[in-house]
Amino acid sequence: MHEDFHQLERRRIRDILLVSSLFDFYLFEEEGLLYEQIQSEYHGFQLSHTPELTRISSGAEALELLDRGERFDLIITTLHIDDMTPPRLAREIRAKNRKIPIVLLAYDKRELSDLITHHGVADFDGVFIWQGDFRLLIAIIKNLEDELNVADDTSRFGVQVILVNEDSVRYASFFLPLLYSEVMSHSQSLMSEGLNPAHRALRMRARPKILLSSTWEKAMGYLEQYEHSVIGVITDAGFTRGGVHDSRAGIAFTRQVKQRFWDIPILVQSTNPTLVGEAQAAGAMFLAKGSPTFRDDVGSFLRDYFGFGDFVFRARDGTEVGRAKDLKSLEEQLRVVPDESLLHHGSRNDFSNWFKARTEFQLAERLRPRKVSDYDSVAELREDIIRQLREHRSLRQRGMLTVFSSTTFDPASSFARTGGGSVGGKARGLAFLNTLLSMENLRTRFDGLDIEVPAGLVIGTDVFDQFLRDNDLRSFALSASTDEEIMHRFIAAERFPQETVDRLRELRELIREPLAVRSSSLLEDTQFHPFAGIYQTYMIPNSSLEELLTAIKRVYASTFYRAARDYIKVTSLRVEDEKMAVIVQRMVGAPRGQRFYPEISGVARSYNFYPAGPQKPEDGIAAVALGLGKTIVEGGATVRFCPKYPDHMQQFLRDTQRTFYALEMGRIGPIGRIGPMSPIGPISIEDERIVPFDLKTAEDDNTLHWVASTYSAENDALYDGISRAGTRVVTFAPILRHRLIPLAEALDELCRIGTHGIGTPVEIEFAVDLSGESKRLGLLQMRPLVLSREMDELNLSDIPAERLICQSDQVLGHGVIRDLRDIVVVGVDTFQRSRSHDAAREVAKLNSRLLDERRGYLLIGPGRWGSLDPLLGIPVKWDQICGARTIVEAGFRDLSIDPSQGSHFFQNLTAFQIGYFSVSPRVRNSFVDWDWLAAQRAIHETQLVRHIRLEEGVTVKMNGRERRGVILKANDER
Amino acid sequence: MGFDVEEKVSPFVEDFMAEVQARNPAEPEFHQAVFEVAQSVGIVLERHPEYRAARILERMVEAERVIMFRVPWLDDRGEIHVNRGFRIEMNSALGPYKGGLRFHPSVNLGILKFLAFEQVFKNSLTTLPMGGGKGGSDFDPKGKSNNEIMRFCQAFMAELFRHIGADTDVPAGDIGVGGREIGFLFGMYKKLRNEFTGVLTGKGLNWGGSLIRPEATGYGAVYFASEMLATRGKSLDGKTCLVSGSGNVAQYTVEKILDLGGKVVTLSDSTGFVYDDSGIDREKLTWLMELKNVRRGRIAEYAEQFKEATYTSLEDGADHNPLWDIKADCAFPSATQNEINAKDAANLLRNGVYVVAEGSNMPTTPAGVSRFVDAGILYGPGKAANAGGVATSGLEMSQNSMRMTWSREEVDEKLHGIMHRIHQTCVETADRFGTPGNYVNGANIGGFLKVADAMMDQGVV
DSSP: OHHHHHHTTOSOOOEEEEEOOHHHHHHHTGGGHHHHHHIIIIIHHHOSOOOEEEEESOHHHHHHHHHTTOOOSEEEEESOOSSSOHHHHHHHHHHHOTTSOEEEEESOHHHHHHHHHHHOOTTOSEEEEOOSOTHHHHHHHHHHHHHHHHHHHHHHHOOOEEEEEOOOHHHHHHHHHHHHHHHHHHHHHHHTTTOOHHHHHHHHHTSOEEEEESBHHHHHHHHHHHTTTEEEEEEESSEEETTEEETTHHHHHHHHHHHHOTTOOEEEEESOGGGHHHHHHTTOEEEETTOTTHHHHHHHHHHHHOOOOOEEEEOTTSOEEEEESSHHHHHHHHHHSOHHHHHHHHHTTHHHHHHHHTTOHHHHHHHTTOOGGGSSSHHHHHHHHHHHHHHHHHHHHTTSOEEOOTTTOOTTTOEEEESSSOOHHHHHHHHHHHHHHHHTTOTTTBTTBEEEOOOEEEEOHHHHHHHHHHTTOHHHHHHOSOHHHHHHHHHHOOOOOHHHHHHHHHHHHHOOSOEEEEEEESSTTBTTBOOTTTSOOEEEOOOOHHHHHHHHHHHHHHTTSHHHHHHHHHSSOOGGGOOEEEEEEEOSSEEETTEEEOSEEEEEESSOSSOOTTOOGGGOEEEEEEBSTHHHHTTOSOEEEBTTBTTOOOOOOTTOOOEEEEEESSSOOOOOOSSSOOOOOOOOSSOTTEEEEEHHHHHHTTOGGGTEEEEETTTTEEEESSSSSSEEEEOOHHHHTTOSSOHHHHHHHHHHHHHHHHSSOEEEEEEEEOSSSSOEEEEEEEEEOOOOOOOSOOOOTTOOGGGEEEEESSEEOOEEEEEEEEEEEEOTTTOOGGGHHHHHHHHHHHHHHHHHTTOOEEEEEESOTTOSSTTTSOOOOGGGSTTEEEEEEEOOSSOOOOOOOOHHHHHHHHHTTOEEEEESTTSTTOEEOHHHHHHSOEEEEOSSEEEEEEEEEEEEEEETTTTEEEEESSOOOO | OOOOOOSOOOHHHHHHHHHHHHHSTTOHHHHHHHHHHHHHTHHHHHHOHHHHHTTHHHHHTSOSEEEEEEEEEEOTTSOEEEEEEEEEEEEOSSSSEEEEEEEOTTOOHHHHHHHHHHHHHHHHHTTSSOOEEEEEESOOOTTOOHHHHHHHHHHHHHHHTTTOBTTTEEEEOBTTBOHHHHHHHHHHHHHHHTOOOOOSSSOOGGGTOOTTHHHHHHHHHHHHHHHHHHTTTOOSTTOEEEEOOOSHHHHHHHHHHHHTTOEEOEEEETTEEEEETTOOOHHHHHHHHIIIIIIOOOTHHHHHHSTTEEEEEOOTTOSSOGGGSSOOSEEEOOSOTTOBOHHHHHHHHHTTOOEEEOOSSSOBOHHHHHHHHHHTOEEEOHHHHTTHHHHHHHHHHHHHHHTOOOOHHHHHHHHHHHHHHHHHHHHHHHHHTTOTTOHHHHHHHHHHHHHHHHHHHTOOO
16 A cells, blocks of 8 residues: 555656745735645645745846756746846746646736737746735645646545646636635545545545646546546537637537546536526536625535645654644644654755745755754754744744744734734735845844834734624625715724734833824735825824724724725726734834924835936935825925935925924824714824924924025025025935935935845835834835836827827826727916815816726826826826726916826826826926817816817827837727 | 028128128127127117227127037046037126126037127226126036036136136026036136136035125116106006016015015915905915925915915916006016016006016017007116026125125125116116117116227227
8 A cells, every 4th residue: 555655646847946025925825824734734645745936036136047057847936036037937947848837827817818918828837826825825726736646546446536728827827726725624524524544545545636727628638538538528618629719619518528437516607697507408517707706605615526734754654643734733743753763754854845845945954964863862852942942933033924822922023913814905014124234134134224123013904804894894884885984883883803902912011102003904005006195094092092093993994985995996806805904003203392203204116217417217206294194195395315325415495394293292182982882073084183384493402403504695505404584495405415314326326226126116114213222224115116118119100180189208107008088187377376175176076987897098287287286287186097998197277286296196096097297398308288178079168177088099100219108089990 | 501681781881791690600699799799789879980890790790719629527437428618708898807607508609609708888888997808618408427526627627717807707507507517617727726816606605605695686776767767757556557477586685675665465386366455464474485495386376375365377378468467557567578568567657557677588579679669668678687696696706805804784785886886887877878768778878888898998909
């Protein structure tokens, strides 16, 4: 028997080469949980021979490794690798060694379809989309192994086969891991049914193979070959047959199978529920894709028709002597397992392999070179492994999200979690940053400026779910008509999960400074949907537990606000899928009288859309302001500088910061009441404790000298610092020019490391506290900065001006947007600056209407869209114009205003691939044909805003590389 | 490059312009400036053929000396850049060449010649001993570091120093050249020449600069208005004044009006204006200066602070500015270009305003100017009324030459004297050429005549 089952699954994927950016890789390890999951799900049945994973960042390294003769069984490449497109890498690998399977793992369907359109994926053995489920990796490996072993294992050992037909990459990526995990967990449950160990092992390895086909031809081939081994079929109702999509191929396939073996269970799945009759008539069961009970249904289907289970310590004869499901239990087991077993595994390098598969490379590398013979005794071996393991575990916890415990939480630097579920995008970004800080040794690298992720606690999404459930809020929230209504009900909700309340009480014992309560939603900050600024953040003085709970409830409530719902509407996501984790974090800053604020808040981007002078786009750009970051988030007056050239400042007086935001400590915020429902005083959606102050206050607070210069009218000169009398101007010269702290250097390095880590440009939010002896740069958020891929060229010259509505040489976006029939125009001549708030309201109303009608539109108006200052443009929030497909910022006739680059605004523009045109006398070759616009019939018109609907839509063409774009008056099919 | 001459011009001006265009190709701004001067002094040349015989105008349009030089400099990364430096020494009939340096990418020979040509007459009108010139470079200070700015200024001065001097040519600041740049330029000049002289104006107060610079334009405009009133035997005492703007010029205009007993009822910024029927007194002015210079707030806050005032926000598309539609005696446009159009001018006249002194540059559109001139009110055009700014440059030179620093009062007193003389020149010249009370003609011709006469006196040089 033993002999036999060692022959099973002979061909394995042992060495995997993963070509990916560090962040892509980090996503596999999301929140550190990958690790435990792999243990229970992969190793549970795999026993030994765990695959080794080699990760590198660039195609060149990959090719070099192959050239050196390194052997790999599988190459997985993500979309973001440093130096070449994945298809090119695949082509080059093919040119070297045609046999290695290469799998492309994408994160985003849009990015992927871009790639398929422009490059083709013919060289890949499989294409999958990562949807955050780490099991996809296992599924890919297992699926390849199954393909390799199926012929042998079926013919020699009678192993059974499940045929899966699915031609959608996205769905296959979702379904395959689900199926593998079901198959494996069922295998495990069978295992525990008292069979002897040998049987268990056999069961595990002899689980059914899963064969995936995306075409009829392949599926039929498998059926022909393994017809006697098929125990079940799961098929999409429609898939590719004869090169075209056949919406009933699955039904036909069912008939084919049933003709041969009437008793083979078949499951037909489809997004088209009307096919249920046909499927059942053919003898199959039917399951609607996207059904809320889908998972359970698949599970019960499998349970009824298939059946089948950590590091297993074995004696030399194969008897199990211990079992570990995670590093912690491994440590426990290592203390008790017999010497014999320890030697057995030690001599086979099982520990090191096991660690490798868990991506614990450092530990694996440390253990690997040591041979059992290097130790004097087994006891020494045992002690060394345990010690290494323990050191590693504590190292791993640094920079990772550990589970909160009041005894180990360091209020200076810990970042921990409590409650189950996801921690959301923002927390994940922060945890990754925290890891990077440790890995790159950044915390103390810069003299005079320590870098940190402020201590915080993340409350997982399960707490959100429980809160909604316990207080019966979900259906109310989805149907409530106003934000205020939602907020009041949420604040008044009395049942807050007790365990979380206990943890928060403990946290408050440890952190007595003011707290920032931030949203970290499931959908927020996924790579292509930044959700920037959609959910609320609240700052609290941290005066009571009730105050903290109320702030958390308010963040929860914001999940369902109009702005969030409108935003989600334009994504492919659903509000129902959204869940909210919350970060409770020590605020960066210091108290000054009744105010609490940091000297500096800012945002740094590793990619600059508008480089000037010697700067290159890759040199990045930062914007900083005095006080809390509200100034920056809302597009107020900031100082911009390139971290590579901090000295390149403009001398300016106009449009510099005049007020700053601080948390007002004395003010009592709204607090939810424990006890009978009682009315809550008037409170707004916004954080009412964040209050503006003037620069004089900062001067009195002794914070202004860090960031200000002084204008002397007498001398017509701007002097750095505030030693002279005159007008104070926030220029940041003391820091940028005189380098009082190495802010620019630190930001430059953070941008570099972040970009390298994530594999795309990044945006980092930060705050700096200069009050103490040691100055601290606190990192508040890091997210990928979305840039459109600019692969093909669009020729925009030679279009006569009379055919154009608009042209600009300062354009963001790339590609062609056709058939926009709706134009919302705020006319440059009719617009009155004093009424820009009215204009914003009217535009929002139109946006809402067009959104409901699902009509994308072209938005044209003067000044900065989304400006905080109503004099500089129309002060819309993002969700008030989120339905626009292209936005034109036209200059005022009399004022010259820099184009908006509010941080959130641009995130959103690029995320939704919205075209952006800047038109002003300062922009080369730019114009708007106002006369033409005025001549078009409006279906809705007010004094300020016109809504034009055209018979024939307009076409927007943008060349992202040259930053040029045109908008044609008619659809253009050239 | 055609030059559009649509207005009726004398055959002399026509021939003259043809010659100017042929000799200075591709310099449209210069052509325009010359044409305007030629037009406005046509009457002089008609009546006084001696100027024509001496070919005064022909000599005026040819710069005495044009210096163009290479300015190589190293940026922070050690890369070499080459810019072009200029100094146009246009006319020294009345004194050392005097005029600003401009650092801006748009700088070229034609533009500087145009600016230098206008400067000659502006300086002449101040009655101070200043010739005319202009200089600069196509260097773009935008986005440059402090050190790069300094290195550029030093490289620029490394050549310019041999052409300038306290008694030869005294540059000042202009666009792109403020206190910081003057400091760097001066430092380099001092090092190269080993002398501390008043070779540049616009210097820091603590090292040779003059007091009253921010105040000069506003004070000057009020002095000019007061001189104009005196021609009718009146004074500012008790007069109701409209002031637009709220920057330096407006603030010091208000201050001087208060000194002279007038009452100011309006102030404005780009958002709107306030009307304070009870008058903006010293206390309110102090509050406003704090608002604008320290807090840099909006003028609307004035009406929140002082309940007796009302705030009117500016209608963007409106065809007139309601600020100019208020009953008053005097108007001091001190905000921006073209803030008074024909309709505003009509409104002012209808409301009884009979004194307009322009503190800002070209605040009145040509159509508006015609209304004022036709109505025969006391209209002091900017080139005369706001000459106080230029005059203080002259006063800085004087103080440097004397190795003296005058007190605030002394400078103010000198300024008053200069404005008095400018006014006198305008009045006398207007009288002489048959348009009494026409300050526009007076200023145009007065400036020209002083230069022309000095050139005649100094022979063919």
